[in-house]
Amino acid sequence: MSDISQNNTSMGWFSAIIRHRSTWPIVALCVILIVDGFISPNFYEIRIVQGRLFGNLIDIMYRAVPTALVAIGMALVIGTKGIDLSVGSIIAICGAVISWRIHAGDTHFVILLYALGAGVMCGVWNGILVAGMGIQPIIATLILMVSGRGVGLLINSLYGGTNPSFESPLLQGLSTGHIWLIPTRLFVAAAVFLGIWLLIRRTALGLFIEAVGGNASSANIAGVNARFITFLAYVICGLCAGWAGVIMTADIHTSDPISVAMYIELDAILAVVIGGASLAGGRIYLGMTIIGALIIQALTTSILISGLRPEYNLVVKAVVVLFVLLLQSANARQAIATIFSRLKR
Amino acid sequence: MTGLGSPRVELRNIHKSFPGVVALDDVNLSFQPGRVHALLGENGAGKSTLIKVLSGALAMDSGQIFLDGQLVDVTSTTAAQAMGISTVFQEVNLIPAMSVVKNMALARNNGRYGFISWKRARKDATDRLKRLRLDIDIERPVGSYSVAIQQLIAISRALEDNTSILVLDEPTASLDAKETASLFAVINELKSNGIAIVFITHFLDQVFDISDDVSILRNGQLVSTDQIKDLTRQDVITQMIGRELDEAEHTAADKSNFTAGKDMLVAKGLGRHRTLAPFDLTLRAGEVVGLAGLLGSGRTEMVKLVFGAIQADAGSIEIDGVKMPKISPQKSLRAGIAFCPEDRKAEGLIGELSIRENIMLSMQAKRGWLKRVSRKEQEKLAEEMIKALAIATPDAEKPVGQLSGGNQQKVVLARSLASTPRILLLDEPTRGIDVGAHAEIIALIRRLCADGMALLVASSELDEIVAAADRVVVMRDRHKIGEIDGKEITRDNIIQMIASQ
Ligand SMILES: Nc1ncnc2c1ncn2[C@@H]1O[C@H](COP(=O)(O)OP(=O)(O)OP(=O)(O)O)[C@@H](O)[C@H]1O
Ligand SMILES: [Mg+2]
Numbered sequence: 001m002s003d004i005s006q007n008n009t010s011m012g013w014f015s016a017i018i019r020h021r022s023t024w025p026i027v028a029l030c031v032i033l034i035v036d037g038f039i040s041p042n043f044y045e046i047r048i049v050q051g052r053l054f055g056n057l058i059d060i061m062y063r064a065v066p067t068a069l070v071a072i073g074m075a076l077v078i079g080t081k082g083i084d085l086s087v088g089s090i091i092a093i094c095g096a097v098i099s100w101r102i103h104a105g106d107t108h109f110v111i112l113l114y115a116l117g118a119g120v121m122c123g124v125w126n127g128i129l130v131a132g133m134g135i136q137p138i139i140a141t142l143i144l145m146v147s148g149r150g151v152g153l154l155i156n157s158l159y160g161g162t163n164p165s166f167e168s169p170l171l172q173g174l175s176t177g178h179i180w181l182i183p184t185r186l187f188v189a190a191a192v193f194l195g196i197w198l199l200i201r202r203t204a205l206g207l208f209i210e211a212v213g214g215n216a217s218s219a220n221i222a223g224v225n226a227r228f229i230t231f232l233a234y235v236i237c238g239l240c241a242g243w244a245g246v247i248m249t250a251d252i253h254t255s256d257p258i259s260v261a262m263y264i265e266l267d268a269i270l271a272v273v274i275g276g277a278s279l280a281g282g283r284i285y286l287g288m289t290i291i292g293a294l295i296i297q298a299l300t301t302s303i304l305i306s307g308l309r310p311e312y313n314l315v316v317k318a319v320v321v322l323f324v325l326l327l328q329s330a331n332a333r334q335a336i337a338t339i340f341s342r343l344k345r
Numbered sequence: 346m347t348g349l350g351s352p353r354v355e356l357r358n359i360h361k362s363f364p365g366v367v368a369l370d371d372v373n374l375s376f377q378p379g380r381v382h383a384l385l386g387e388n389g390a391g392k393s394t395l396i397k398v399l400s401g402a403l404a405m406d407s408g409q410i411f412l413d414g415q416l417v418d419v420t421s422t423t424a425a426q427a428m429g430i431s432t433v434f435q436e437v438n439l440i441p442a443m444s445v446v447k448n449m450a451l452a453r454n455n456g457r458y459g460f461i462s463w464k465r466a467r468k469d470a471t472d473r474l475k476r477l478r479l480d481i482d483i484e485r486p487v488g489s490y491s492v493a494i495q496q497l498i499a500i501s502r503a504l505e506d507n508t509s510i511l512v513l514d515e516p517t518a519s520l521d522a523k524e525t526a527s528l529f530a531v532i533n534e535l536k537s538n539g540i541a542i543v544f545i546t547h548f549l550d551q552v553f554d555i556s557d558d559v560s561i562l563r564n565g566q567l568v569s570t571d572q573i574k575d576l577t578r579q580d581v582i583t584q585m586i587g588r589e590l591d592e593a594e595h596t597a598a599d600k601s602n603f604t605a606g607k608d609m610l611v612a613k614g615l616g617r618h619r620t621l622a623p624f625d626l627t628l629r630a631g632e633v634v635g636l637a638g639l640l641g642s643g644r645t646e647m648v649k650l651v652f653g654a655i656q657a658d659a660g661s662i663e664i665d666g667v668k669m670p671k672i673s674p675q676k677s678l679r680a681g682i683a684f685c686p687e688d689r690k691a692e693g694l695i696g697e698l699s700i701r702e703n704i705m706l707s708m709q710a711k712r713g714w715l716k717r718v719s720r721k722e723q724e725k726l727a728e729e730m731i732k733a734l735a736i737a738t739p740d741a742e743k744p745v746g747q748l749s750g751g752n753q754q755k756v757v758l759a760r761s762l763a764s765t766p767r768i769l770l771l772d773e774p775t776r777g778i779d780v781g782a783h784a785e786i787i788a789l790i791r792r793l794c795a796d797g798m799a800l801l802v803a804s805s806e807l808d809e810i811v812a813a814a815d816r817v818v819v820m821r822d823r824h825k826i827g828e829i830d831g832k833e834i835t836r837d838n839i840i841q842m843i844a845s846q
Binding site for chain 2 (some may be wrong): 204
């Protein structure tokens with residue numbers, strides 16, 4: 001029984017690819033981009049304007065950065081079988097903190113630290129509620145989700161709040177600037193991605209998160225400090241949202257707690273799920289999460305350039321997302337693999 | 346073949362393979378009405394897979410199933426249930442947080458339009474439990490009952506009025522002698538009603554007690570089908586594992602190496618209100634302490650209190666003479682204690698993670714999350730453990746949830762061994778493990794003990810305790826009632842102590 005069956009090898013690499021969890025999101029992304037090529041003939045064109053790359057492909061990556069940053073943190077939280085609804089509010093708070101400290105006259109590097117620190121503190125708060133007090137994640141993070149934007153307004157009122165707009169060479173450089181033709185925020189996203197990847201895969205944190213998400217009581221009895229690990233996941237998620245807050249706030253040059261990053265939590269959760277993770281926890285796919293964020297942005301962009309009436313935007317998006325998620329389900333993949341192997345016979 | 350009347354169920358040329366594993370290879374079997382048919386085989390031989398195919402939980406790759414002579418297509422468990430094939434799976438799938446009634450009601454629609462009539466559900470549940478002479482509070486959550494009671498609940502849930510064949514996958518793995526006897530009474534009754542019964546177990550005594558026919562699977566193939574009266578114990582074992590096993594090593598492991606060393610763990614007045622009365626316990630280097638008692642007597646609770654998986658509200662623990670300020674699984678692990686829980690699915694394994702990841706989890710937790718065990722070391726460790734415990738798997742990357750029950754149990758054991766403990770707490774370490782591996786595990790326990798480890802082994806199998814232990818702690822009604830050691834350790838003495846008032 002434990003000998004490798006012949007059957008397995010003769011099914012071959014083809015069905016292995018069809019069954020692989022990474023295949024369908026990547027295919028979906030390619031299909032969206034190919035369709036775009038038909039809709040708009042010079043879709044793939046990339047030109048250099050004012051020492052910087054321009055074009056639809058660059059634009060998709062550029063705009064996907066905030067969602068991708070948030071989704072990286074969300075992937076860890078979902079890995080623990082949790083969820084963080086408060087990321088949009090964390091971004092609002094970071095924005096308010098940036099604007100406040102600029103008006104207080106801090107140096108720009110210190111302001112960056114303040115903003116990220118605010119994100120971390122929000123993560124600590126969520127972590128204490130979820131891991132420390134045992135409140136269910138959806139409820140615990142709902143608290144900050146609902147109150148966070150109000151906190152942002154309060155921070156704005158610290159300095160009168162009449163005119164929260166600002167200029168900051170450092171922050172705007174990170175957000176909208178470019179280095180060697182390439183938008184700086186792509187470097188920021190890449191660095192955060194790499195940092196988190198190293199953190200979870202070069203230490204045992206990733207394994208522990210997956211263990212806790214897979215079965216918390218088993219993990220605990222195996223000696224994993226489930227509460228601490230869960231806490232850490234929320235803190236890291238807060239930090240990632242903090243980075244997204246810096247990028248988004250610098251982009252709009254102002255603190256706008258009421259409407260900044262509205263519904264970003266939904267896009268982030270979607271990106272994680274499209275990337276192949278399950279809300280039931282237990283697995284983190286960081287790379288595929290980025291693909292997920294790109295799919296969402298590519299969709300938005302293609303709907304824009306297709307000239308479709310804006311009313312259809314969300315509907316088209318929903319249909320495509322549903323399709324990708326279907327392909328992500330193990331059952332569907334199995335069925336497709338079976339159909340293909342029948343066809344070959 | 347048994348050559349009796351027409352079979353209730355006939356399986357022909359059943360094939361089933363999983364990636365890397367042929368689980369069933371051209372199996373032909375038939376089950377007769379009014380007879381108990383035991384299905385035996387090593388861990389991973391394909392027993393559970395066979396009954397999953399029969400009960401519609403898994404689709405077979407090829408083959409035919411005949412029910413009362415008619416070819417049937419068992420597409421789902423519901424379809425099987427409707428045809429009169431009732432099954433209790435190895436991994437009991439009750440929902441722990443839900444009450445007994447609700448769990449019972451889940452399996453069927455008793456009301457109209459998909460509504461549940463709770464009045465009827467309650468009556469139905471009570472009736473069903475009565476059939477098994479089970480008198481429990483049906484409003485309590487299933488998880489608050491012992492695994493044994495849960496097992497009985499699952500059986501009563503599976504039994505329908507039209508049941509013509511009842512399949513039980515290791516129903517007695519966690520039952521003690523008394524409960525097994527009452528289950529057997531029920532089985533005999535069902536049998537006399539003409540129901541065919543398929544019974545999977547690793548307890549050979551029980552096979553000889555209750556079954557009429559025996560089929561043996563090895564590596565996915567049917568080795569033989571015989572009537573029990575034509576077989577001896579030795580025949581069965583030899584056919585199962587494909588070699589002879591000296592049963593002496595099974596019942597009386599070598600205890601000559603016993604020399605109790607220094608005290609390693611001393612618990613004083615440890616206890617928890619309504620869980621376990623305060624007790625004293627000393628574990629010494631090079632000594633195996635057995636923990637005996639009926640189900641619900643507090644065995645599991647004692648082990649968990651010592652490990653810190655349940656928080657004690659009284660007493661203290663000293664390790665090597667140093668008092669532990671607070672006991673938690675993490676602290677215990679760091680202090681060199683490892684624990685194998687009884688319920689491998691709920692508290693032992695992380696089903697989605699691979700065998701490798703499950704095995705190295707405790708060791709990694711002991712090191713802390715910052716000092717990652719390198720992939721190479723992990724692979725080496727996993728390979729070693731798979732070899733040492735003979736875990737049947739094509740490779741170490743298989744998700745642990747896809748292993749056969751006995752092999753999952755071995756992974757739990759492998760994890761605690763990998764954390765290189767000095768004190769090992771085992772709760773039902775051989776639950777669901779086959780005869781050959783059983784003897785090996787008892788031998789392993791003795792070997793670890795000879796190396797100077799301190800062990801605490803809780804078990805519902807008295808023979809296992811008698812075979813392995815140098816000292817036995819006896820429990821009754823959530824109290825420790827005494828200890829027996831040396832030559833006094835016999836089955837009779839333990840039973841007497843449990844029974845005495
Ligand atoms: N869902 C699955 N995916 C992949 N492999 C599986 C799956 N289920 C079972 N197997 C493999 O099929 C083989 C037979 O498993 P099965 O559960 O039938 O064994 P078993 O005889 O019931 O053993 P045990 O006595 O340990 O319960 C094992 O090697 C197991 O790893
Ligand atoms: Mg089995």
